[in-house]
Amino acid sequence: MSKEMKVTIVAGDGIGPEVTREAVQILEAIGQWNGTRFQFVEMPIGGVAIRQHGSPLPASTLDAALDSDAVLLGAVGGNEFNLLPPDKRPEAGLLQLRQALGGFANLRPSVAYAPLSNNSPLRPEVTDGANILFVRELLGGLYFGEPRSWNRESGVALNTMRYTRDEVVRVARIAFELAQKRRRKVTSVDKANVLEVSQLWRATVTEVSADYPDVTLDHQYVDACAMHLMNTPRNFDVVLTENLFGDILSDEAAVITGSLGMLPSGTIGGKVNLYEPVHGSAPDIAGTGKANPLGAILTAAMLLRHSADMEQEAQAIETAVQRVLANGYRTADLARISQPDQQIVSTREMGKHVFEILNEIIDCNQAMHAV
Numbered sequence: 001m002s003k004e005m006k007v008t009i010v011a012g013d014g015i016g017p018e019v020t021r022e023a024v025q026i027l028e029a030i031g032q033w034n035g036t037r038f039q040f041v042e043m044p045i046g047g048v049a050i051r052q053h054g055s056p057l058p059a060s061t062l063d064a065a066l067d068s069d070a071v072l073l074g075a076v077g078g079n080e081f082n083l084l085p086p087d088k089r090p091e092a093g094l095l096q097l098r099q100a101l102g103g104f105a106n107l108r109p110s111v112a113y114a115p116l117s118n119n120s121p122l123r124p125e126v127t128d129g130a131n132i133l134f135v136r137e138l139l140g141g142l143y144f145g146e147p148r149s150w151n152r153e154s155g156v157a158l159n160t161m162r163y164t165r166d167e168v169v170r171v172a173r174i175a176f177e178l179a180q181k182r183r184r185k186v187t188s189v190d191k192a193n194v195l196e197v198s199q200l201w202r203a204t205v206t207e208v209s210a211d212y213p214d215v216t217l218d219h220q221y222v223d224a225c226a227m228h229l230m231n232t233p234r235n236f237d238v239v240l241t242e243n244l245f246g247d248i249l250s251d252e253a254a255v256i257t258g259s260l261g262m263l264p265s266g267t268i269g270g271k272v273n274l275y276e277p278v279h280g281s282a283p284d285i286a287g288t289g290k291a292n293p294l295g296a297i298l299t300a301a302m303l304l305r306h307s308a309d310m311e312q313e314a315q316a317i318e319t320a321v322q323r324v325l326a327n328g329y330r331t332a333d334l335a336r337i338s339q340p341d342q343q344i345v346s347t348r349e350m351g352k353h354v355f356e357i358l359n360e361i362i363d364c365n366q367a368m369h370a371v
């Protein structure tokens with residue numbers, strides 16, 4: 001029986017549309033394979049939406065997102081908006097969308113892909129085999145805590161890092177459950193030597209861990225964790241963090257992979273799951289064909305895994321990406337002078353290579369099932 005899937009596409013700003021187009025093409029190939037009828041509904045968000053509708057998240061975009069099986073986002077943000085207050089910026093549209101969709105667990109895998117082992121400034125013997133899954137709490141902490149303000153007269157600005165026990169419990173459960181399917185280790189990140197909110201975090205995570213006796217839990221202060229991630233990335237399996245720490249550490253962990261352009265993410269636990277690559281809108285390279293679409297393509301794989309129960313299809317995409325890298329194709333961010341065999345390709349070409357290898361994998365799979 002063929003399945004229908006309505007996916008709202010909010011490609012957004014900068015390189016968002018370029019990389020999202022390649023991810024959609026990959027989902028279409030999957031639809032051809034397994035009969036899923038994808039309905040893609042394109043809606044504006046971020047700077048594009050401010051220009052067209054005067055709001056970074058128009059009501060029609062939010063309605064479409066809430067009425068879909070999954071949302072795929074490109075990126076938001078642009079230099080022309082840099083002087084606006086936080087609530088008027090393109091980023092506000094993304095934060096409002098996250099809040100409305102309700103997903104509180106943002107999964108950010110960071111994998112040291114073998115063909116890219118010379119891309120990281122870290123030595124291959126440090127990164128080889130590293131495979132970390134960040135579980136970043138996405139709806140609490142400084143991003144959403146009240147009060148918040150900037151009083152220009154008094155020269156005082158204020159944000160609030162706030163968590164409730166329940167908010168920590170629900171994201172911790174996701175981290176432990178995911179760890180059970182991996183190497184059964186959770187590292188919880190906090191700053192419990194200074195912050196009350198981190199003491200609540202640590203106590204709550206410890207309490208939740210009692211329900212998962214097969215998973216090892218350790219706690220690290222965020223500053224130490226930032227260092228250990230670079231020194232011994234293989235020691236990490238699942239890393240559980242609050243919102244801002246997760247934002248910072250996941251960009252840092254891009255160093256393990258070799259480029260921020262490689263990192264996908266998916267946010268689960270709410271009404272509708274939201275999928276977005278970790279990289280931003282990169283206005284400096286928008287429209288030049290230099291953007292790396294692999295983060296967006298791997299994000300599409302996460303969408304299939306977490307919103308469509310299509311593990312086999314998700315893995316086929318991940319395998320295709322690895323083979324394309326093994327074949328030497330590199331977007332500008334992945335190019336290295338030390339690698340003479342590499343072939344530098346554009347965003348579109350990279351997407352096409354993944355598409356072709358994916359179709360080979362699909363053909364091979366169908367041939368196997370035919371005998």
Ligand code: IPM
Pocket residue numbers: 076077091094095247278280
């Ligand atoms: C990310 C981004 C966003 C965040 C911005 C664009 C609001 O940096 O997804 O990591 O801070 O969460």
Ligand code: MN
Pocket residue numbers: 247248251278
């Ligand atoms: Mn970020």
